[in-house]
Amino acid sequence: MNLDLPLPDKSDPVWSAANGFVVRSSEGITKLINGGQETFTVKATGEQTDGKLSLMEGEVSPGFGNLPHAHGVEDEAFYIVSGEFRFINGNQTFDAAAGDFIYIPRGTRHGFKNISTEPSRLLVFYSPAGAEEFFLKYGEDPDPSGKLPPHWSEEKFSSLADALTAHHMILLPDSNDWK
Template identity: 40%
Template sequence: METMGAYALARGEGEMLWFLGAQTWVKATGDQTGGALGLVEQVLPAGFASPWHVHHAEDEAFYVAEGEMTFLCGNRRVAAGPGTWVWGPRDIPHGFRVEGTAPARLLLFATPAGFEQFVVELGEPTADWSSPPSAPPDMATLMAVAAKYRVDILGPLPDEAVPVGHATRGSSRDRERSDAMSGEENAAVVERWIEAYNARDTRAEAAARAPGFVAHVPGVPGPLDGDAWAGFIASFAAAFPDLRLTVEESFAAGDKVAARVTFRGTHRSEFQGIPPTDRQVTFSSIELNRMVGGKVAEHWVELDLLGLLRQLGAIPTPGTAGS
């Protein structure tokens, strides 16, 4: 294993970017720290507010060097002046804003490394700070890049009407645009939830579910809690090890996301008493999800179990002789 050498940057050194409208220096990347951490330094203008968001791939820590800030992490609110250090664990929604009329200088650590590449990919390189961006970041681009780095953008900070990356309080039109994005954001969360199952990433799948999650599955008595749901989907993966789900269509409105999903896989192990047939099957479902805080709180699914059982030979196909 290669030993990492000592590494240092002075104030003002590092790759320079405009990130969400703020002056940003990339101080350390995973390549420079052996993947241990990424570090960026920012000067945030007065009134700046980050989005309310959640990381699934790294923990974050913040050190306020100058200015006054407020951090929200889960249900906790922290007033942070110079010298304050704040820890933001992964899978916990959080955000921050600059208080008062002066800018703030912030060090943002992410461990393990990786999030600094999100900053680089979304940021606008610059040689100096004379020409700040004239427009706020494009929300569609922000959402797409965030999803790539397993960051869920949940909306503006709670009880705030500040557009993402803006230094001024948002107008009613800004709030309407933010509300309109919530449906797209919720649909993106559902798709990432399904992709986590496809990857058999049990941690990411569980992280997409809200506390108190319940699922309603036909043929199963009573709603399933999180543990029972995990067992249910694991049983499908055991019977159909290559099972993959594809979202064919989805529609979001308010706190609901509906989807039409196709399942494809090979029957390799016992399923509901049916011995393995090695048959490839394709069946579908209609699903409805209720979202709370950017997570799936309640799930309803109607599976085409009849079609599946016919493909497995457990039920005669219409038009053929049955026993």
């Protein structure tokens, strides 16, 4: 193609600097959350993106998801790969299915729950990066034998209070959440 546009000189690094990266489908760091009912693979970290973005791929068992919460630093976005999820956005709920995209700005109460009868998949983006570090540090490593860790109890969440605060996350559950 021969475009009649101003182009940078061929000595400009924009022509040759290979600063991007690829993470293959079998790559990433996998962690189990909530007794293995939620499996998240961190595909891109803030360390890899100079803090700009992180990406996790999740598979969530039917009836499971995260507690409603808010982030103080990161915006969060979701892309539903398969299944159907119910989302909380402030004091409202809505359902989202495969192909839907959800954006939640920082400071907004939100959460999700798999309402399908099968495990469902979603992509989770954080901008800027940072929240993925919580999963890397506090998620459990998969057991090679397939044994699942215990479900996260109230005591577990209480033990994570300082870590949640350090990651600028506030848990905001309500007994009426998933109605």
